[in-house]
Amino acid sequence: MPLVSPKEMFDKAYGGGYAVGAFNVNNMEIIQGIMQSAEELRSPLILQVSAGARKYAGQDYIIKLMEAALARTDLPVVLHLDHGQDFDICKEVIDGGFTSVMIDGSHHSFEENIRITKEVVEYAHDKGVWVEAELGVLAGVEDEVSAEENIYTDPDQAKEFVERTGCDSLAVAIGTSHGAYKFKCEPKLDFERLETINKLMPGYPLVLHGASSVLPEYVEMANKHGGEIEGACGVPETLLRKAAEYGVCKINIDTDIRLAMTATIRKYFAENPADFDPRKYLGPARQAVKDMVTHKIEHVLGCKGAA
Numbered sequence: 061m062p063l064v065s066p067k068e069m070f071d072k073a074y075g076g077g078y079a080v081g082a083f084n085v086n087n088m089e090i091i092q093g094i095m096q097s098a099e100e101l102r103s104p105l106i107l108q109v110s111a112g113a114r115k116y117a118g119q120d121y122i123i124k125l126m127e128a129a130l131a132r133t134d135l136p137v138v139l140h141l142d143h144g145q146d147f148d149i150c151k152e153v154i155d156g157g158f159t160s161v162m163i164d165g166s167h168h169s170f171e172e173n174i175r176i177t178k179e180v181v182e183y184a185h186d187k188g189v190w191v192e193a194e195l196g197v198l199a200g201v202e203d204e205v206s207a208e209e210n211i212y213t214d215p216d217q218a219k220e221f222v223e224r225t226g227c228d229s230l231a232v233a234i235g236t237s238h239g240a241y242k243f244k245c246e247p248k249l250d251f252e253r254l255e256t257i258n259k260l261m262p263g264y265p266l267v268l269h270g271a272s273s274v275l276p277e278y279v280e281m282a283n284k285h286g287g288e289i290e291g292a293c294g295v296p297e298t299l300l301r302k303a304a305e306y307g308v309c310k311i312n313i314d315t316d317i318r319l320a321m322t323a324t325i326r327k328y329f330a331e332n333p334a335d336f337d338p339r340k341y342l343g344p345a346r347q348a349v350k351d352m353v354t355h356k357i358e359h360v361l362g363c364k365g366a367a
């Protein structure tokens with residue numbers, strides 16, 4: 061099955077009141093773990109690659125790994141660029157075969173964000189590629205850019221932004237943030253704002269970044285075996301489920317993959333100090349990714365059997 065566009069996937073998700081998981085991939089084990097889970101549960105899937113992941117693995121390797129994965133499945137899978145910073149990187153991945161890109165102009169002024177998003181939309185649409193943009197700023201670290209504070213998305217601006225740029229989906233800031241330390245006190249998302257955006261743009265697919273729930277079992281496992289991940293806190297799963305009721309069709313998950321792998325590898329090292337065969341610890345790490353993704357599909361995304 062060739063890579064697909066998110067269009068049909070999001071139409072179905074919107075109508076079905078569920079979200080599709082967009083999982084960040086960096087290497088073979090991550091791709092395999094995610095694919096195995098989605099295959100078993102017949103779930104649609106978005107695999108996304110950040111600029112850092114692209115630099116780490118190489119775009120050619122990622123594409124070849126995806127080809128290998130797709131040769132084994134008939135699942136609909138989207139290959140998406142996560143947080144593209146400028147036109148050039150979007151163009152390079154579009155030319156390389158990605159079916160969806162994010163142009164992230166959220167750190168620029170409103171007008172500059174519109175300008176660069178439009179530029180990418182023109183190029184991408186010409187090639188049938190989907191464009192996600194972002195308005196508002198999420199706190200936390202993404203690649204080279206980090207932000208101290210959230211700047212929540214203004215609903216009226218969101219409508220104007222989508223009308224003027226023609227982007228296909230929009231990432232909104234409603235209180236989530238990237239990384240493992242999302243909330244200092246009680247986790248809270250601005251659902252009133254999300255509902256307003258949804259009402260202003262009925263039928264339009266919204267995206268939630270920074271949507272890892274930072275599963276306590278993996279934080280505890282890592283810390284028990286030498287980790288120092290103190291005070292980690294993610295988005296409660298009940299809130300993520302609720303987001304799908306307000307037009308959120310894509311939920312981004314990276315930190316939960318990192319935690320599942322790292323905790324599993326730490327445990328393995330602590331329990332098997334004499335082992336040095338990478339397959340011995342990367343195998344369980346891959347299984348942990350698969351188990352975590354299965355949990356997400358069944359209990360957070362609601363997309364089991366939707367493929």
Ligand code: G3H
Nearest residue numbers: 110112113202203238314
């Ligand atoms: O939004 C950030 C993603 O978690 C990607 O992280 O840029 O370190 O690959 P990365």
Ligand code: 13P
Nearest residue numbers: 239269270271272314315
């Ligand atoms: P998390 O850090 O919550 O996993 O968010 C990932 C993300 O938004 C990737 O774009």
Ligand code: ZN
Nearest residue numbers: 202269270312
């Ligand atoms: Zn993100």
